[in-house]
Amino acid sequence: MNWKVCLAILTCNVVFMSSSYTMLVPFLPMYLTNELGVDAASVNIWSGIVFSSTFFVSAIMAPIWGKMADHRGKRLMAIRASFLLSISYFLGGIVTSPLQLTFMRMFQGFSSGLWPMELAIMTIYAPPKKLGICLGIMQGALTAGGIIGPLFGGVLAEFFGMRMSFFLAAAALFLNFVVLVFFIKEPPTDNAPAVKPVAAEEKGVSLWKIPIIRHMLICSALVQVVILLVQPIMTTYISHLAGQMDNLIFISGLVFSLGGFASAITAPLWGRFGQHHGFFKSMRYALILAGICSIIQSLPTELYTFAASQFAVGLFFSGIFPSINAILAEHTDAKTKGRVFGLLFSAQQVGAMTGPIIGGLIATFLGMKYVFFVAGFILLGISRTIRRKKRQSLEAA
Incomplete structure (x- = not known):
């Protein structure tokens, strides 16, 4: 697969992934109070639980998914993450209680791993002399999505309510899933890196x-x-x-x-x-x-x-x-x-x-x-x- 095509596709995927996440996360306290009925005295506690649950689960699962990627395929793990994340966002749009939202966020942590897998795919496809610029572009795309997300999420929340934001995020991640299935090939495992690699095995x-x-x-x-x-x-x-x-x-x-x-x-x-x-x-x-x-x-x-x-x-x-x-x-x-x-x-x-x-x-x-x-x-x-x-x-x- 041509590395330029791979970079273009993964960059778009990263923008969708990042913007979908950031158009929701800053507004979760508002979602808890306006949609899920949490009172002002409890919203900070529930916000902390909802935020930290994802980080905790994803910190445990990330090395496991990474090991599976080396054995089963990095593209397969990226496809898995996109599909499961799309489901998690959809579930976020239909929850009716803060406890259900917490379970959704835990499932989101379980589903995570899209960003590291797309990084891994790009580092294999990128020519050694283009590695820095490829990773710089992907990091820029991640940051750009982080800017677009809150602005877009605020507009959606204002005019359509936050549940619509969850459904739109689910659609964006499902689009990522489709693109990975049909347009990205599993990277080869015999590419020679620029520096002699450290092989743990x-x-x-x-x-x-x-x-x-x-x-x-x-x-x-x-x-x-x-x-x-x-x-x-x-x-x-x-x-x-x-x-x-x-x-x-x-x-x-x-x-x-x-x-x-x-x-x-x-x-x-x-x-x-x-x-x-x-x-x-x-x-x-x-x-x-x-x-x-x-x-x-x-x-x-x-x-x-x-x-x-x-x-x-x-x-x-x-x-x-x-x-x-x-x-x-x-x-x-x-x-x-x-x-x-x-x-x-x-x-x-x-x-x-x-x-x-x-x-x-x-x-x-x-x-x-x-x-x-x-x-x-x-x-x-x-x-x-x-x-x-x-x-x-x-x-x-």
Whole structure:
């Protein structure tokens, strides 16, 4: 299969997948109160249960689906994920109680794995010299879907109700299922990678015990912690800076999305930079610059300067995950990519569960601006660790 055709198809799939998810998730508290009858005193508790249930189940299942992908086929696992996710969204549109919604979200976590499988497929089809730009484009598509989703979901919820959003998301994921069945072929397992891969089966050890893979998984989890440290308090912090400004909800959403706009634009550029200068270097630069900008975010006392810093964070943050993905792809063969990207997704889910808890504690006891301080220092700490561990990992591999 031609890699350009594969990239075009998977990029569209990723946009559908990401936008379907994000046009629903921000509005789940509203769905609980308006459609499922949860009272104001209980909505925060139910929101936490509904959100975390998916992360918990998907963190358990991701490595299992990844292992099955290496044995049964990555395309088959992508087809499975698309079909089951479409069912989960449909069920979300017909639930009548918060407990049913929780079970639906648990089933959604069980069904997950589409993103890591599409990454695995693309890393096999992509020519070694085009790996960075391919992963950058897919990361940009993921971010673009994250921008489109809330905007589209808000309009749908306003005019048709949130149940229609669930049904539309189900249709989008079913379209992904059809496209994967008829237009994507199972990638070959004998493609020669750009760098000599680490094959766990040859060394007789688990993937976790291979230093370069372990370090990338830990880094990915920590970066996801940083994302979820900041996201839950972002709109509240923006509202605090905006004061009595008119159209506060619209302004908050716009400022929040600035980072996503910047990331969608620059993710392919970071991929190209990593391809030419090395993915370890692009990862370190992105971590350092994103860390500095995160710390700067705690300083503005006016909304406009905070908005500029939010845009700047997006410019540099978009270089982190494509670099991690490319490093893992370069140092694993086609027969282990399913497990590797399954573990990567699992690590990110663990970070997603941990981040909001830490962020909430920091915001409660120290103040919201210190969340940005902590996020920035974590990113800078990761960059320093990466620099020290790079040589050790490559030598051990």
